[in-house]
Amino acid sequence: MKQAPVGITILRGKTFLVEMANDSYLNIVARSEDELVGKLLFDALPEVQEYVEPILNNVLETGEPFHGDEFEVTLRRLGKTEQCYFNFIYKPLVEPSGEISGIIVVATEVTQQVLSKQKLQRSENQFRNLVTQSQFAKAIFKGKDFVISIANETMLKDLWRRAEKDVVGRKLFDVFPELEQQKFGAALKNVFETGKIYRENEAVAFVDGPDGTRTFYLDYQYAPIFELDGKVGAIMVSANDVTEKVKFRQQISDAADRLSLATDGTKLATWDLNLQTKDIIYSGRLATLFGYDEYKLLTHAELRDHVHPDDRFSIVEKAFEQALKTGSYYYEARVIHPDKSIHWIRTQGKVLYQDNHIPHRMLGTMMDITDRKESELALKTSEGKFRTLADSMPQFVWTGDREGNLNYFNKSVYDYTGLTPAEMHKHLWRHIVHPDDLKENTRLWNISIENGTDFVREHRLRRFDGEFRWKLSRAIPQRNPDGTIMMWVGTSTDIHESKLFIDQLETKVQQRTKELTVANNELIKTNMELAQFAYVASHDLQEPLRKIQTFATRILETELGNLSEKGRDYFNRMQASSARMQQLIVDLLAFSRANAIEKHFEKTDLNEVLKIAQEQLAEVILQKNAVIKSDVLPHQNVIVYQFEQLFTNIIANALKFVRPGERPIIEIKTGQIAGHLIPLSEADSGLNYTYISFSDNGIGFDQQFKDRIFQVFQRLHGRSSYDGTGIGLAICKKIVENHKGLLDAIGKPGIGATFIIYLPEAH
Numbered sequence: 001m002k003q004a005p006v007g008i009t010i011l012r013g014k015t016f017l018v019e020m021a022n023d024s025y026l027n028i029v030a031r032s033e034d035e036l037v038g039k040l041l042f043d044a045l046p047e048v049q050e051y052v053e054p055i056l057n058n059v060l061e062t063g064e065p066f067h068g069d070e071f072e073v074t075l076r077r078l079g080k081t082e083q084c085y086f087n088f089i090y091k092p093l094v095e096p097s098g099e100i101s102g103i104i105v106v107a108t109e110v111t112q113q114v115l116s117k118q119k120l121q122r123s124e125n126q127f128r129n130l131v132t133q134s135q136f137a138k139a140i141f142k143g144k145d146f147v148i149s150i151a152n153e154t155m156l157k158d159l160w161r162r163a164e165k166d167v168v169g170r171k172l173f174d175v176f177p178e179l180e181q182q183k184f185g186a187a188l189k190n191v192f193e194t195g196k197i198y199r200e201n202e203a204v205a206f207v208d209g210p211d212g213t214r215t216f217y218l219d220y221q222y223a224p225i226f227e228l229d230g231k232v233g234a235i236m237v238s239a240n241d242v243t244e245k246v247k248f249r250q251q252i253s254d255a256a257d258r259l260s261l262a263t264d265g266t267k268l269a270t271w272d273l274n275l276q277t278k279d280i281i282y283s284g285r286l287a288t289l290f291g292y293d294e295y296k297l298l299t300h301a302e303l304r305d306h307v308h309p310d311d312r313f314s315i316v317e318k319a320f321e322q323a324l325k326t327g328s329y330y331y332e333a334r335v336i337h338p339d340k341s342i343h344w345i346r347t348q349g350k351v352l353y354q355d356n357h358i359p360h361r362m363l364g365t366m367m368d369i370t371d372r373k374e375s376e377l378a379l380k381t382s383e384g385k386f387r388t389l390a391d392s393m394p395q396f397v398w399t400g401d402r403e404g405n406l407n408y409f410n411k412s413v414y415d416y417t418g419l420t421p422a423e424m425h426k427h428l429w430r431h432i433v434h435p436d437d438l439k440e441n442t443r444l445w446n447i448s449i450e451n452g453t454d455f456v457r458e459h460r461l462r463r464f465d466g467e468f469r470w471k472l473s474r475a476i477p478q479r480n481p482d483g484t485i486m487m488w489v490g491t492s493t494d495i496h497e498s499k500l501f502i503d504q505l506e507t508k509v510q511q512r513t514k515e516l517t518v519a520n521n522e523l524i525k526t527n528m529e530l531a532q533f534a535y536v537a538s539h540d541l542q543e544p545l546r547k548i549q550t551f552a553t554r555i556l557e558t559e560l561g562n563l564s565e566k567g568r569d570y571f572n573r574m575q576a577s578s579a580r581m582q583q584l585i586v587d588l589l590a591f592s593r594a595n596a597i598e599k600h601f602e603k604t605d606l607n608e609v610l611k612i613a614q615e616q617l618a619e620v621i622l623q624k625n626a627v628i629k630s631d632v633l634p635h636q637n638v639i640v641y642q643f644e645q646l647f648t649n650i651i652a653n654a655l656k657f658v659r660p661g662e663r664p665i666i667e668i669k670t671g672q673i674a675g676h677l678i679p680l681s682e683a684d685s686g687l688n689y690t691y692i693s694f695s696d697n698g699i700g701f702d703q704q705f706k707d708r709i710f711q712v713f714q715r716l717h718g719r720s721s722y723d724g725t726g727i728g729l730a731i732c733k734k735i736v737e738n739h740k741g742l743l744d745a746i747g748k749p750g751i752g753a754t755f756i757i758y759l760p761e762a763h
Contacts, residue, residue: 007109009036010093012102016041016056019102028086028109030077047076059090059103066090070114079730085114135394137239140225144192146172149234158241159216161209178208188235191222195232198222202246217246248388269366273300275324275351275359289345289368291337308334308342319347324359327351332369344373396471396492402485404449413492418464434460434468452477452485458495469496548574604640606633606692610668613647620655630668634690636759642735649728650755654696659750667695678758680742688761689741695754701747709745 007025009018018037026033035044042049051073055066068088075084088107092100128150131138137155141148148167156164162175172188173180182205191198199221206213220239227233269286273279278301284294290306292298307316311333323329329349334342349364390397390410397410406428414424417432424431433441437459448455455475460468475490552571560568610630614621621628628651654666670692676685683689701709710733732755736743742758 007105007107009105009107010102011041011056011105014057014060016103018044025105025107028107029075045075047074047081055090056103059092060100063092063094063100065092070110083111084109085111131236134238137241138236140234140236141172141188142234146188146192146235148172148175155239159207159218159239161207161211161214176207178206178213182206187222191224191235192232195224195226197224202242215243216241217243244391245388267367271349271364271366273349273362273364275362286366289343289366290335291339291341291343306335306337308336310334323349323351323362327353329362329364332373343368344370395494396473396490398475398490398492400475400488400490402487404445404488416461416463432462434462436460448475448477449488455488455490458499461492469494470499471495600639601637602640603635604638604643605635606638606643609633609638609640609643610647612644613651616644616648617651617655620652624655624658624664626655626664626666628666628668631670633668633670633692636690638739639735642738646732646735646757649732650694653728653755654694654698654753657696657698657753659697659699662697665697669693669695672761673758675760678742678744680744680758682742683758684760689758690761691756691758693754693756695752697752700749700751700753701745702749703747706745706747710743 004022005024007022007028009021009025011017012019018039018041021033021036026036029036029045031044042053051071055068058064059066066089068086068090070085071088073084073086075082086107087110088105091104091106093102093104095101131140131150131152134152135154137152137159139148139151139155148170151160151164151167156162156167160167160176167175173185179185183203184205187198187200190196201219202217203220205216205218207216218239219242220237223236223238224232225234225236267285269283269289271280271282271286278299280300280303287294287296287298290298290303304312304316315331315333319329319331327350329347329351332344332346335345336342345366346369347364347366349362351359352361352363354360391412393410394412396413396416397408398406398413399408400406407425409421409424414421417424419427419431429441430438441457441459444457445455447453454477455473457473458470459473461471462468471492472495473490473492475488477485478487478489480486552574555563556568556571563571607630610633614628620626651666655664658664670690673689673691674685675683675687675689678689710729733743736757736759740760744756744758745753746756747753
């Protein structure tokens, strides 16, 4: 049982006296055998009483064993409070008489397994949320059969037009057989076999749905998801529907030629063309339209050669042929000047016929429309960009004229409200603002229109399904150079979730504040009890020791001749033991004071603190002929009496652990250091620290014992070699932690040790 791989302990009686605990159990609770065995369970482990005592009492009362799986318990181990998880059994110990005399506990710690499981679950949830909450269409296909595992709302609603229950768990090409015959089937198989990401932009996809086959243009990506063995286990598809963008671009291209016919100008050139001989007569202005001096003579063929190749046959000659049939000649086309610059021209003409209705001449005008063409194209591009941007935004975008009459809503408004443009422009906000918000909404909007100030309002807007959601609406006036308002541009952003979250958070804050008040009162009560204990320890516990020392001294002084050599040795040992006990009580009180809640920080010259520490150790320093060298120490906000204790303990430690025959030399240095350069995981890389180091030439220590020396009652050497209680450095560490600092130790056996105090400069 002692060497069993699981923790075992035996508890006796209703007070749960620890009769036995094996090594595994001692390791679990981070206690030594002396600290646990022979003690009442909740004296040794007070932090578990809240969780364990009701269960133990029930086992004693009912005689029924209790099994705990992944049971959560708060334990204080090695000076730190930890959340731990255990699998355990509480089994009653039944005597032959039938009486339950105790409980045997068998426990195994499963903290790492539970934390790993929780971490894995969080990771899986985060990945699933990444997919389901993405604004882009996303889905995951598992295995070589591409079974649909996850599909977010955008994929289901916008592209597939299917319910989740109709697709999840089924093979992709069973649900959408038409996709396998398109490029997507081959691309998926290639990604699964090669493990390489595949991307394509504006790919055409034909997807069947309840409403028939629809054509989409998609920017999409197939990304492999690898298993632990390195093989592809699934594929995540991300798709962005750019159908509207592609169609809009096509419409822009088609509209460019039509809109170009609407441009006009004033600088005209005239021309007269003989349709039989192709001789042309023109005004001097016409030559300049083709980049020549106005006196340049050009033939009809030479003029045609200056027409842009893309426009000559498709526009100019086609218009010419049409004019011969209809009698009207019109086109807008590009011409290339001799310097290779491109310009736009517009030609209008009329065909003159002979008596037999044979085309004879064509008369017309020509003008440069480059500036107007470029301006029109820029304006169209700007307006197109605005509408494209507005319609691609999830927020509502709307505009109004200078009087505040709303005249434009982006696509998101219509999608949200379910209203047609005609219905929206008829009712405006009155139809969708919550009745409780409408009056104030109207009042604030009228104030903004009247004063020209920004409109900002949180209100509820009705969705197409009747649900009201909170929106933050904001509108700002657009002014011309003289400050006159030309229009209003507004947006509405969904804040529903954050609004509800803030309301819930306020409730939780009030509840937490109440809990903290109760906890604070309990803490004050605990501190008062701790103060009472300190008083008892410092007076009542030390009084018997002083009497033992006094009587032992009197016996040695008055009865020395009547005692044997062995008797005198016993009395000397008794005095030494009582002295160690008294020092142990003093050190425990010091450790208790270091844990005190009341901490009064004062701006203090640490040179004065060092001076006091040296005065307290003056006798030892003189006795050992020690040398203490120190830099000029800084001024710091510290708890003065604690820092006096800190300096005293570290210097006393250096004076104690001295190599035989060696003169102690202690060097104290100070400076600044960045947090990321400190070799301690607790250091804040974003802070700067002030350090104070104490280096000695003593016996040093093996670096593997660095953490052990700061633990209470831990010693690296026997009492016969060096005296002490094993509490001094634990007090030092506690004091530094009270100052939000760090304490490090560096040792080399036979060379010496260095203790470094790091204090954050922001403290």
